[in-house]
Amino acid sequence: xxxxxxxxxxxxxxxxxxxxxxxxxxxxxxxxxxxxxxxxxxxxxxxxxxxxxxxxxxxxxxxxxxxxxxxxxxxxxxxxxxxxxxxxxxxxxxxxxxxxxxxxxxxxxxxxxxxxxxxxxxxxxxxxxxxxxxxxxxxxxxxxxxxxxxxx
Numbered sequence: 001x002x003x004x005x006x007x008x009x010x011x012x013x014x015x016x017x018x019x020x021x022x023x024x025x026x027x028x029x030x031x032x033x034x035x036x037x038x039x040x041x042x043x044x045x046x047x048x049x050x051x052x053x054x055x056x057x058x059x060x061x062x063x064x065x066x067x068x069x070x071x072x073x074x075x076x077x078x079x080x081x082x083x084x085x086x087x088x089x090x091x092x093x094x095x096x097x098x099x100x101x102x103x104x105x106x107x108x109x110x111x112x113x114x115x116x117x118x119x120x121x122x123x124x125x126x127x128x129x130x131x132x133x134x135x136x137x138x139x140x141x142x143x144x145x146x147x148x149x150x151x152x
Contacts, residue, residue: 007082009036009044014053014078018070018131024063044082051081070131076123086115 012034017025027045031038045064048054055067066073086092088111091099099105 003079004083005040006044006047007079009034009041010048010053010078010082011075012036013041013045013048013064014066014070014073014127015131017054017064017066018127021066024057024061024065026063030064047082048078051078053078053081066127070127073127074123075125075127075130076119076121078127079119079122086119088115 013030016030016033027038027041030036030045031041045054045056049056049064049067052067053073054064056062056064089107091101091105091108092111101107
């Protein structure tokens with residue numbers, strides 16, 4: 001299964017907002033933090049708002065925030081809202097009728113069951129389950145590699 005950039009950006013946006021409760025975050029902040037093209041992110045945010053995951057506030061002091069607590073945002077619902085379809089092969093698309101095995105192939109049914117199982121797993125996970133609180137800045141230096149000489 002391959003998720004689109006739209007879903008990736010949606011999940012990143014929701015994770016960032018989960019780490020900023022009670023604060024409006026601007027699209028510029030999200031775009032800069034995650035190095036996401038602002039124009040594309042604006043479309044993602046619009047879809048998240050239409051799906052009821054985000055609350056948007058217009059104006060000079062506007063921004064975006066979660067529309068409900070992270071414990072009530074299920075990842076499966078987010079993925080379903082953001083993905084156009086779950087066609088794993090051309091035969092999943094009703095407009096593609098050129099498969100020699102159409103009607104007698106078990107592959108499509110197998111992938112339909114696998115996709116349903118995958119989405120069921122995502123339905124069991126909420127944004128609260130995967131969101132981590134923002135880490136405070138740290139003055140710890142990265143570990144340096146040490147050279148160890150082994151002798152007999």
